[in-house]
Amino acid sequence: MDRGETYTFQIEESEREGQRLDALLSAFMEETSRSYIQKLIASGNVRVNGKDESSKKYKARRGDVIELFLPEARELPAEPQDLPLNIVYEDDDLVVVDKAKGMVVHPAPGNPDGTLVNALLYHCGNLSSINGVIRPGIVHRIDKDTSGLLMAAKNDFTHSGLAKQLEAHSITRAYQAVTLYNIKEERGTVNAPIGRDPKNRLRRAVTEQGGKRAVTHYRVLKRFGGAYTHIEARLETGRTHQIRVHMAHIHHPLLGDPLYGPRKTAFGAEGQVLHAWLLGFIHPRTGEYMEFKSPLPQEFQSILNKLEAKYE
Known part of the structure; x- marks a missing residue:
């Protein structure tokens, strides 16, 4: 298999230790199937600490430097x-x-x-x-x-x-999310540039090095004890993973986020608890402003119900 773009990252978070190589890479490569990740590992497209690693069951250790060679897409x-x-x-x-x-x-x-x-x-x-x-x-x-x-x-x-x-930046885009920990202020703004994480090219990070302007406005909808906060986040800009990166940057990662949050999750969250609930724009043909709303999906609402049952 031809080697195309190379992604390199280092295991620094203690919660990543002991995680299987295929599971770890699947979490980072969100839009790539786990079966394809396993195929890449088996075909010699993954290195750990400079050596080829062909076992999907390899358990990550703190300090490991992992290289993934992703073949060029046709x-x-x-x-x-x-x-x-x-x-x-x-x-x-x-x-x-x-x-x-x-x-x-x-x-x-x-x-x-x-x-x-x-x-x-x-x-x-x-x-x-x-x-x-x-x-x-x-x-x-x-x-x-x-x-x-x-x-x-x-x-x-x-x-x-x-x-x-x-x-x-004239399109209205609002999301609802559940973050970890208690956000003390009622509302706030994160104005911090986002680019590729220099230590982990499979992630984005707040960085001045190659970072582009990114602004997220948030407000608290409800607090659950001191453990979780239900928020609305509005995008002024639209960088990759923007809300997820910005909330992690202020130490409130999204519940269930496999990339920017703790490895352990709770309340049945599989993947980040994030929903694009409001979208508004001017129709290019008619010049009319149009706005649409989406109710929270069942999984999101179920998590809120569990949080209310535990902390109310």
Whole structure:
């Protein structure tokens, strides 16, 4: 297997010790299937401390330096697939969907189908071409284990208009999340640049080195003892993993976050408890402001119910 981009990271957090190599890499490579990670390990595309490691069962140790060689992705066109889609709004120019947790937005290495793009191609027929054949129609994205509202463009005119609004930070994007620990202030703003973590290229981090401006506004919705806080977070900018990175930066990582939070989770959280509940933008064709809301998914609400039962 040809070696393409190299990702290097070091095991520094004590909670990562003892974790299996395939599980560890799967947590970091969120949009890559675990079976593909196992294939990479078996085929000699992973090194630990400078030596090839072909066992998926290798247990991580503190101080380990792990290198992952990810083969270059082939730009194969995404194929239409008849998959479940929750359409919130649709016209001749765009579609707004309520993405389920666990669904990847677009094809990625080791995850060539079963994505939102595959489903949209089947449902819509045609999407904008600006972002290429494996990301058609995708103006912005949300993480695999983040649920909620996402817009996609059916043509290049609409795509360009929505992209300009994203660049101008004029699109309304609000999320709900559960963080660890008690956030004392009622509201706040994190204004800190985000870029690739210089110590771990599989993650993002607050960093001046190559970091881009990132601003997140948050407010407390409810506190649960001194242990957890239910918040709303509004994006002024839209960097990769922005809310997850910013909340971890102020020592309030999201509950269940496998990448930026503690390894141990609670209340049945599988993946970060984060939901894109509000999306607003100006329709590029009509000039009309449109706003959509998504109720909390059952899993999120169940966690809130458990928190209320424990701390009320």
